[in-house]
Amino acid sequence: MITKGVKDLRYYDSEIIIKRNNIRNIFITKSKNVKTGDIQCMSNDDLKIIFDLYDEIFFNNYFRENFKGTLKFSLSTRMTSAAGKTIYSRKIKLLEEAQESYEIRMGIKFFFEYYKVERDKIVSGIKTKDSLEAFQIVFEHELCHLIELHLYKESSCKKIRFKTMVYNMFAHTDVVHQLPSQKEIISEKYGLIIGQKVSFLNDGKTYNGFIYKINKRATVMVKDNKGTYGDEMGNVYSKWYVQFEKLNY
Ligand SMILES: [Zn+2]
Known part of the structure; x- marks a missing residue:
C-alpha cells in the first residue's frame, strides 16, 4: 500500500x-x-x-x-x-x-x-x-x-x-x-440538578422524591415500601420517569 x-x-x-x-x-x-x-x-x-x-x-x-x-x-x-x-x-x-x-x-x-x-x-x-x-x-x-x-x-x-x-x-x-450535552441544556433550562428534591402529581396523588438521572425525562426515586430499588441506608424506592414540566421543586 x-x-x-x-x-x-x-x-x-x-x-x-x-x-x-x-x-x-x-x-x-x-x-x-x-x-x-x-x-x-x-x-x-x-x-x-x-x-x-x-x-x-x-x-x-x-x-x-x-x-x-x-x-x-x-x-x-x-x-x-x-x-x-x-x-x-x-x-x-x-x-x-x-x-x-x-x-x-x-x-x-x-x-x-x-x-x-x-x-x-x-x-x-x-x-x-x-x-x-x-x-x-x-x-x-x-x-x-x-x-x-x-x-x-x-x-x-x-x-x-x-x-x-x-x-x-x-x-x-x-x-x-x-x-x-442534553443533560446540561435541561439543567440550565429547568434549573434541575441530580439529587434535587422534587414532587409531582400522578392520579391526584402527590409523590415526593429526588432526581436520580436526567435524560429526555427526569428519573425520580420515590420512597416506597413496595419498591424494588434499595440504597445502602436501607431505604426502598420505586422509580418514576417524569416530564420536566410536571416536576415541582
Ligand atoms: Zn476518538
Whole structure:
C-alpha cells in the first residue's frame, strides 16, 4: 500500500488555521444547507463535500488517488456523548478479497444545540467560535480515526499514535469535546440538578422524591415500601420517569 506519508503530514499552527478557514469558506459556498457558521440544517451530502475538501486541502488528495474502499457518511440525532464516530466494517467479498468500508457518523444535535448554553465550547483543546468550527474539529478527529483504521486496522484516540497524528495535522491538543450535552441544556433550562428534591402529581396523588438521572425525562426515586430499588441506608424506592414540566421543586 502506498501511504505517501498521509500519516506523517505535519503543518504549522498558522497553516492549519488558514486551511481550516479555507475549507469553511468553500464549504459555505458549496453547501445547500449551511450558509453561515451557525449550522441550522445539514444533510449527508454536506459531509461528502467537507470530506472532499479535507482530502484536497489537508491530505493532498490521498483518498481520491489511493483509497479503493467505500466511505459512507451519516448524521445521527441519537448520539449523546460522542459527537462523531468512525465505524469500520470489513466486507469479505468473493475470492476472499477484503474491501475496506468505513462510515463517519456525526452527532448532529451537538451542533444544532451549540448555542443553548452560554459558555466557552472547547473541542479537542480548541476554543471554537461557532457551531461550524466545532463541527469541523470533530470531523478532523474522525478523519484521524479513519486514517488509523485504514492504515493499521485499529484506532484509539486514547493512544499516543493518535494524539501525535491529530496534533501534527490539526493542532488538536485534546481528544474530547465540551459541547453542551442534553443533560446540561435541561439543567440550565429547568434549573434541575441530580439529587434535587422534587414532587409531582400522578392520579391526584402527590409523590415526593429526588432526581436520580436526567435524560429526555427526569428519573425520580420515590420512597416506597413496595419498591424494588434499595440504597445502602436501607431505604426502598420505586422509580418514576417524569416530564420536566410536571416536576415541582
Ligand atoms: Zn476518538
